[in-house]
Amino acid sequence: MAMLIPLLLAAAPAPALPAPSEPRLRATVTTLVGFGTRHTLSTVTDRKRGIGAARDWAAARFAEMAKDCGGCIKVERIARRFTGPRAPNGVMVEDVLGIQKGRDSERVVIVGAHIDSRVTDEMNATADAPGANDDASGVALVLEAARILSKRSHDATIVYAVFSGEEQGLWGATLLADTAKARGWQVSAMLNNDIVGNTVGQGGVRVADRVRVFSEGIRASEDMVQQQERRAIGGEDDGPSRALAKAIDGIAGTLPGGLDVMLDRRPDRFGRGGDHEPFLKLGYPAVRFSVGAENWDRQHQDLRTENGVDYGDTIAGMDFPYLAKVTAINMATLERLADAPAAPASAGIAGALSRDTTVTWSPVPNAAGYRVRWRRNDAQDWTAMRDVTGTSTVLQQVPVDDHFVGVSSLAADGSESLVTFAGHAARR
Numbered sequence: 001m002a003m004l005i006p007l008l009l010a011a012a013p014a015p016a017l018p019a020p021s022e023p024r025l026r027a028t029v030t031t032l033v034g035f036g037t038r039h040t041l042s043t044v045t046d047r048k049r050g051i052g053a054a055r056d057w058a059a060a061r062f063a064e065m066a067k068d069c070g071g072c073i074k075v076e077r078i079a080r081r082f083t084g085p086r087a088p089n090g091v092m093v094e095d096v097l098g099i100q101k102g103r104d105s106e107r108v109v110i111v112g113a114h115i116d117s118r119v120t121d122e123m124n125a126t127a128d129a130p131g132a133n134d135d136a137s138g139v140a141l142v143l144e145a146a147r148i149l150s151k152r153s154h155d156a157t158i159v160y161a162v163f164s165g166e167e168q169g170l171w172g173a174t175l176l177a178d179t180a181k182a183r184g185w186q187v188s189a190m191l192n193n194d195i196v197g198n199t200v201g202q203g204g205v206r207v208a209d210r211v212r213v214f215s216e217g218i219r220a221s222e223d224m225v226q227q228q229e230r231r232a233i234g235g236e237d238d239g240p241s242r243a244l245a246k247a248i249d250g251i252a253g254t255l256p257g258g259l260d261v262m263l264d265r266r267p268d269r270f271g272r273g274g275d276h277e278p279f280l281k282l283g284y285p286a287v288r289f290s291v292g293a294e295n296w297d298r299q300h301q302d303l304r305t306e307n308g309v310d311y312g313d314t315i316a317g318m319d320f321p322y323l324a325k326v327t328a329i330n331m332a333t334l335e336r337l338a339d340a341p342a343a344p345a346s347a348g349i350a351g352a353l354s355r356d357t358t359v360t361w362s363p364v365p366n367a368a369g370y371r372v373r374w375r376r377n378d379a380q381d382w383t384a385m386r387d388v389t390g391t392s393t394v395l396q397q398v399p400v401d402d403h404f405v406g407v408s409s410l411a412a413d414g415s416e417s418l419v420t421f422a423g424h425a426a427r428r
């Protein structure tokens with residue numbers, strides 16, 4: 001018999017996080033622009049110009065935060081040599097990481113952005129490439145999230161990642177995804193922030209009330225057996241990354257500021273990619289945040305004025321109150337997922353020829369309870385839920401043929417994991 005009791009929460013939810021600092025976000029972007037270019041092939045020996053100086057500066061910020069939190073953040077730099085069409089002679093790609101160790105084990109949440117920048121010619125490593133929005137905005141977000149979240153301890157480890165080599169081939173993100181796998185991290189979520197700080201888009205259109213969150217519905221990492229199972233049970237809109245995007249949408253709705261999440265049902269913008277992709281290939285839930293309306297006159301452009309139009313990714317095109325709101329959504333997401341237990345490894349439904357659906361799922365260590373969510377098969381968002389202790393429940397008058405079901409784990413303070421889509425019987 002299923003337990004229908006509401007979960008008794010043992011701990012109060014964490015108080016709301018402080019608001020991100022707009023002046024600090026602006027100061028970070030200003031400093032990064034001040035390195036002239038941060039092209040991946042630019043100088044690494046000049047103390048004032050180029051990607052080397054920029055990475056050193058980012059590492060020094062993490063070191064500063066580490067001091068302020070009694071060493072809770074460990075600064076790490078990982079590097080690997082990459083060669084490709086956009087670096088024919090090879091280049092040492094380095095990521096700067098701030099790692100805030102969690103109380104439990106191998107579980108990890110990652111927030112990342114790329115520090116490298118470019119102009120019109122992707123091989124031009126010497127021209128000024130301010131990269132204010134692409135992607136100093138994301139780096140500023142990562143540093144600000146680290147500064148605020150490091151004031152509290154969390155169950156999962158949070159990795160604050162500053163990537164290089166994005167414009168040459170997503171190399172820094174590839175390096176971190178491979179590192180995550182090699183170290184056996186259980187990555188609950190990866191949040192990629194790339195171009196997150198403008199509200200005036202191409203042609204002057206202003207979009208200040210929403211941020212796009214791109215996610216894959218079907219996992220890039222599915223093998224043939226998993227693909228055939230999904231074909232049989234549905235779930236095209238319920239892969240782990242889509243579940244992450246839906247969670248972010250829900251979290252954003254609870255924050256002040258009114259920034260809506262547009263749940264963009266694609267892995268990334270049409271025909272383009274970003275630093276979350278290497279994580280998707282390895283099966284980790286990952287999404288990309290980006291502004292509501294891009295301004296291509298300001299992306300990947302030589303600094304110039306033509307026919308009265310300013311080209312180039314300068315700080316003049318940015319909106320820091322907006323960037324602060326995107327930062328707040330990231331922080332709240334990181335905190336919730338870092339404080340929640342892992343999502344159930346698997347969940348299953350049964351109930352053929354019955355009006356009721358039996359839901360079962362694999363137990364999660366340290367979970368205080370579970371939340372079962374369901375919706376009719378013609379709906380996109382969960383419409384009903386029930387909190388349960390134990391690892392099964394029966395949904396009466398919810399026919400299995402016409403409903404999608406998912407299960408999440410809950411911490412004692414109510415922090416909820418991502419939702420695991422229920423398919424065939426759970427592996428116990």
Ligand SMILES: [Zn+2]
Pocket residue numbers: 114134135166194195
């Ligand atoms: Zn970018």
